Structures are given as structure tokens and as C-alpha cells.
Amino acid sequence: xxxxxxxxxxxQMAFFACLLASIxxxxxxxxxxxxxxxxxxxxxxxxVLGGMGFCLWLQRAQGFYWLDx
Numbered sequence: 001x002x003x004x005x006x007x008x009x010x011x012q013m014a015f016f017a018c019l020l021a022s023i024x025x026x027x028x029x030x031x032x033x034x035x036x037x038x039x040x041x042x043x044x045x046x047x048v049l050g051g052m053g054f055c056l057w058l059q060r061a062q063g064f065y066w067l068d069x
Contacts, residue, residue, distance in 0.1 A: 058064040
């Protein structure tokens with residue numbers, strides 16, 4: 001049953017993307033813990049939210065409909 005689930009191309013691409021994202025996430029997470037700079041994780045997440053809001057504003061106010069957060 002698991003192998004039939006993995007026959008779907010979308011699932012394969014999602015699985016591959018998760019594998020690729022896990023390597024740098026593990027490195028950055030270890031670096032943050034060792035250096036005790038957990039505030040950087042909060043600042044990165046808040047800047048991502050700001051970027052998404054800016055993209056939505058560009059879509060609605062300026063007409064950049066091709067820009068999708």
C-alpha cells in the first residue's frame with residue numbers, strides 16, 4: 001500500500017523536497033542551539049510573514065497577480 005502511494009509524482013516531489021530541506025534545516029538548527037541565538041529563528045519567521053504580506057499587498061494594490069507567496 002505504501003509503494004502505490006509513492007507512485008504519484010506529486011508525492012515523490014514532495015518527499016524529495018522534504019529530504020532536501022531537512023539537511024540545511026538540521027545544520028541551521030544545530031548552529032542556533034550551539035550558539036544560543038534562538039532569537040534569530042524568531043526574526044527569520046517574522047520577516048517571512050512580512051514578505052508574504054508584502055506579496056499579497058503587491059497582488060491586490062499594484063496588480064502583480066503573477067506574484068504568488
